[in-house]
Amino acid sequence: MHPIRRPHYRENAGPAQNVRTMSALLLKRLTALTTLLILGVFAALADAQDRGRGAAPAGGQAPAGGQAPAAGQPPAGRGRAAGPGYLKLFDSNLPFDPHDLAGIWTPNGNGFGGGGRCRDCGDRGYSFEFPVFTPAGQAAFDKNIPSYGRMKDSADAKARPEEHIGRRRAQPPALGNDTYGTCNPMGMPRAILYPDPVEFIVLPDRIYQHFQWGYGLRTVWTDGRALPSPDEVDLPRWWGYATARWQGNTLVVESTGYDERTWIDYFGYPHSDQMVLREEYTRTNFDTLELRMTITDPKYYAKPWVAEVKRMHLLPKDFIKSSGWASLLEDLCAPANENEFNRVIRDPSGTGKPAVPPARPAPAGRRP
DSSP states (O other): OOOOOOTTOOTTSOHHHHHHHHHHHHHHHHHHHHHHHHHHHHHHHHHHHHHTTOOOOTTOOOOGGGOOOGGGOOOTTOSOOSSOOSOOOSOTTSOOOTTOOOEEEEOBTTSSSSSOBOTTSOOSSSOSSOOOBOHHHHHHHHHOOOSSSSBTTOHHHHTOTTSOGGGSOBOOGGGOOOGGGGTOOOOTTHHHHSSSOEEEEEOSSEEEEEESBTTOEEEEEOSSOOOOOGGGOSSOBTTOEEEEEEETTEEEEEEEOBOTTSOSSTTOOOOOTTOEEEEEEEEEETTEEEEEEEEEOTTTBSSOEEOOOEEEEEEOTTSSEETTEESOOOBOOOHHHHHHHIIIIIHHHHHTOOOOOOOOOOOTTOOO
């Protein structure tokens, strides 16, 4: 039999020395892991930004002079090849009621979890159309520091002048100011852009949108009440105030009164207390829900801002399971977990300092 090797543990050393030796080894491994993690995150984010655009327009050329394409769509010639790009779990030609939106809908290419947004679902950003800021809007935009997109001043960012600078200014989370990094609600439309499922729970007088990511719950009222104007809102909400009505086979949702600390999307585009969001949901076949959005915010944007067309696809009710239990996952952003992740991984990555060893619980009978 071969003896067990303990190259980092000295039998004749004192306990303190062995603890220091093992701590140094752990720190070295955590530092290496952090470096790999950060490099992988930025590579994945840039790759995801390229992949989740939907199919490229046929026969188009990239716009000259760095101008944005029309109607919030991807730059011509960019995007993935044509094809469904999502799990085909239903026959799209099955009969359906266009006014029935109940169910679990997902923009995720794998249904949920990893994989990013599906090929025809659009990417995680709100729009490819260049926003036209007012002076106040430009100042608010400049203050936001996102961690999603192409890394600021990188060769990758400089090679994409056709993209607005909002998509090319990402910094490590420790240097950013994304309020979701401290587990605050995402609000809309950001929540609907994340590549995870949302369940539409339809009641006689309202529709609940239950988001798996963050486990957030948004209420959209369908009881005929009037939406307050932005100036009538005396208490802003993370999820805003929303009403809906049917126009033909399209559910039109209008909302306002959002807390200004939420962002429009992951690239850190801001909104003011004057924002009105219009969403148009159309069930185009049995398993596809199409979403068109327009933001009107005269304080921050000189003209209405039109979103890229987004899509979601229907999942079976029992597709997502944990412990044999069919339902959305409780994918909460829990401060107890997030704060420790920030301390050990995220914050050191932004400052260039070594990773911090995980905190050890206090021994029994002792108070910290």
